[in-house]
Amino acid sequence: MTQEVSCLVDGRPADAVPVDDRGFQYGDGLFETCRVEDGRVACLTRHLARLSAGCERLGFPQPDLVALRAEIESFVAAMRQGVLKLTLTRGSSARGYGPAGDTRPRRVLCLSPLPDWPSEAQRDGVRLRFCDTRLVINPRLAGIKHLNRLEQVLARREWHDEAIRDGLMCDTRERVIEGTMSNLFLVTGGVLHTPRLDECGVAGVMRSVVIDLAEREGMVLEIGDISRHDVRYADELFVCNSLIGIWPVASIDGMNDYPVGDMTRALQDRLAAGETATHNWYPR
Amino acid sequence: MTQEVSCLVDGRPADAVPVDDRGFQYGDGLFETCRVEDGRVACLTRHLARLSAGCERLGFPQPDLVALRAEIESFVAAMRQGVLKLTLTRGSSARGYGPAGDTRPRRVLCLSPLPDWPSEAQRDGVRLRFCDTRLVINPRLAGIKHLNRLEQVLARREWHDEAIRDGLMCDTRERVIEGTMSNLFLVTGGVLHTPRLDECGVAGVMRSVVIDLAEREGMVLEIGDISRHDVRYADELFVCNSLIGIWPVASIDGMNDYPVGDMTRALQDRLAAGETATHNWYPR
Numbered sequence: 001m002t003q004e005v006s007c008l009v010d011g012r013p014a015d016a017v018p019v020d021d022r023g024f025q026y027g028d029g030l031f032e033t034c035r036v037e038d039g040r041v042a043c044l045t046r047h048l049a050r051l052s053a054g055c056e057r058l059g060f061p062q063p064d065l066v067a068l069r070a071e072i073e074s075f076v077a078a079m080r081q082g083v084l085k086l087t088l089t090r091g092s093s094a095r096g097y098g099p100a101g102d103t104r105p106r107r108v109l110c111l112s113p114l115p116d117w118p119s120e121a122q123r124d125g126v127r128l129r130f131c132d133t134r135l136v137i138n139p140r141l142a143g144i145k146h147l148n149r150l151e152q153v154l155a156r157r158e159w160h161d162e163a164i165r166d167g168l169m170c171d172t173r174e175r176v177i178e179g180t181m182s183n184l185f186l187v188t189g190g191v192l193h194t195p196r197l198d199e200c201g202v203a204g205v206m207r208s209v210v211i212d213l214a215e216r217e218g219m220v221l222e223i224g225d226i227s228r229h230d231v232r233y234a235d236e237l238f239v240c241n242s243l244i245g246i247w248p249v250a251s252i253d254g255m256n257d258y259p260v261g262d263m264t265r266a267l268q269d270r271l272a273a274g275e276t277a278t279h280n281w282y283p284r
Numbered sequence: 285m286t287q288e289v290s291c292l293v294d295g296r297p298a299d300a301v302p303v304d305d306r307g308f309q310y311g312d313g314l315f316e317t318c319r320v321e322d323g324r325v326a327c328l329t330r331h332l333a334r335l336s337a338g339c340e341r342l343g344f345p346q347p348d349l350v351a352l353r354a355e356i357e358s359f360v361a362a363m364r365q366g367v368l369k370l371t372l373t374r375g376s377s378a379r380g381y382g383p384a385g386d387t388r389p390r391r392v393l394c395l396s397p398l399p400d401w402p403s404e405a406q407r408d409g410v411r412l413r414f415c416d417t418r419l420v421i422n423p424r425l426a427g428i429k430h431l432n433r434l435e436q437v438l439a440r441r442e443w444h445d446e447a448i449r450d451g452l453m454c455d456t457r458e459r460v461i462e463g464t465m466s467n468l469f470l471v472t473g474g475v476l477h478t479p480r481l482d483e484c485g486v487a488g489v490m491r492s493v494v495i496d497l498a499e500r501e502g503m504v505l506e507i508g509d510i511s512r513h514d515v516r517y518a519d520e521l522f523v524c525n526s527l528i529g530i531w532p533v534a535s536i537d538g539m540n541d542y543p544v545g546d547m548t549r550a551l552q553d554r555l556a557a558g559e560t561a562t563h564n565w566y567p568r
Contacts, residue, residue, distance in 0.1 A: 016300035027311030098440035148432035
């Protein structure tokens, strides 16, 4: 383990999980990546809600969210700023896909530093690229943040230029779905668009915050299929996740100089005002 | 860890892996499930070849197969009969899909008892079912035995009757691909058929043994698309994997009483004669 990381496994300080944990064996689990600000987890209620939805989908027993929230709040209380990663697996079992008998889910909380992103990213926008790796269509696993993430791993291996902040991924039907670590929004003719995520992709917590902000601002929002053509000719483009908030997109594959538009700025401002989260999640 | 299991992590006795292992974080790894007989791993060369192919596909450095083989041979030497599971992950890294800097793959060897299957399975055949869970089409990951196995986990959760030995899975184009833990062969009009696995599925080591045996026996083999209709009207049907060898299929979903046919018996006999493996893998 790197020195800056500290972890709790089932409530006890530990830096390892049993080899027979089904998260390790089969990716049989879920995770949440959360921003910690001033000893609190931003959007914790939303993270726990998505975790709960994932448990439903994978057939895990529902976690005790009150106890889990209390454990999280205690664990992050002393952290000024950073990242909490919460992993929940189906727990240990004998070898074999079918867990024999009752398994008890295992929870892992890990704190790590916030990545060192340049502050210009928020202001001027970031560079993206299109990935060759495709997201497969799989309604059964779409939306939830499960531990089977080889598609994202392979996509992220496609580039080494750290100045490219994320890669956009299409599904096998050539629809643009999301970044490897972010969700995508675009503005065309005054309408905010974001891809539907019922066939693949991860329904990000920050995406849900942005959708709520947009509705509150009276913006017209459409959730549907988005093509590369739509992306290319968008008036504004941004990506979001729980750690970065909203990053305007400045260019993709070195082309298409997108301006940082009014709707992107308005959403950034509303986000900074912190009215939608369970508390003000966003660094001033 | 259960008592009957013993493990080596990177060559040292251990029953845990670091939380930051990418196998646990993202399913970023590969595995092999091997049969141990009289202190030797059956088909070890084939297992290592598939592992090596998986490393190529995921962009892992190639393992030192000579050293790995030596470690395995030493580890299993005292075991009369059982299962060796070999897991190889991309190793530990900081949070994030892109492993920052060099990661060193981590290998985990675990021994466990052979499941207690009834001996009639070999002789009389087994009952199967069709699963509702679909395999998604993903050529990038097809064939290799990676750690993203939620499809198999969800499929195996569809039934609880232990007398049903495996579930057949179709892909999203309704082609029959494999069992959750086995590969499928069928005989129709004297021709042996098995599904192509270039779009999804796991290319099992025992499948490759059976293919070689069939060729040696002068059987006509076709690797292609197989429909439920093909399965329903097959003359003979069997599933195979490295632990079970060849199981004739007696029925699917309680229907279709398949006989244990001549070609299935011939392949079982050739397998028992042990001429294709690196040594006689099969219990007499």
